[in-house]
Amino acid sequence: MNYSVYVNAGVLLVVSSALPSTIKQDVLDTLAFARLAADEDVPQGVQDSRWFDIYSGILSACGWSFFAEQQTDLALLGPESTVSGQEEMLELAETHLPSGQGLLISAALRRLASASSDAALMQSLKRHCLSAEAGSVRFRAMAGVVEAGGFLGMVSVSFDTQGKIDPCYWESGAARHTPVGNVIRRGYSARFNQALYDEFRADTREWLAAELHPPSVEIGPLFSEKH
Secondary structure: EEEEEEEEEEEEEEOOOOOHHHHHHHOOOOHHHHHHHHHOOOOOOHHHHHHHHHHHHHHHHOEEEEEEEEEEEOOOOOOOOOOOOOHHHHHHHHOOOOOOHHHHHHHHHHHHHHHHHHHHHHHHHHHHEEEEEEOOEEEEEEEEEEEOOOOOEEEEEEEEOOOOOOOOOOOOOOOOOOOOEEEEEEEEEEEHHHHHHHHHHHHHHHHHOOOOOOOOEEEEEEEOOOO
16 A cells, blocks of 8 residues: 655654545645644643644544544653653554554654755754743654545654753654653544535635745655555
8 A cells, every 4th residue: 555754744644645635635734734723822831731632623623533532641750761752653653553554654754764864854843843932842743644534543742851852853763852741642543524624625725825834745655565
């Protein structure tokens, strides 16, 4: 089965080539709009749960129906404990997503690492995955798979840190960081209903067109053995 890998408003997204082109564009637009609008509406210092409430509410209004969501807060063992964004993303994908999707995300991370010489792409990831306020930095990484039929499996990792953070969390041997507070991990599933999005399409596209940078960049294809 063929897929395409995108960085879509900072989200690493693997999209089935079986999706009709019009549905694929709506999927990319709605996921980008929800991410960007939630980032704009929720200041960095606000609890992550508030951000997710706004993000998921926007997606629901744009035709997405959530049917599974799980959050786990990882409490570190001590002040010297560290976390790797890459390791957390891969573990979440393997444990929270349907069979095979974890492999797709792992392959997409490798594809992303191979594109690390693209300065504009790396700057886009940094812009969307990191936010800073009053000396604190919040890291939020998201990765998902959209299958034929508009089924989405998504995982996310977020935490705050006082130290400098390396945005290249996907690289082999990714740097480890010392969080302030818990590491918040989410896995969720949803399905897109294009008919429910029809009345919002024009406004969403107008909103995205006003963005300074194009929200969606295609990195390249993937092939999966799974059926």
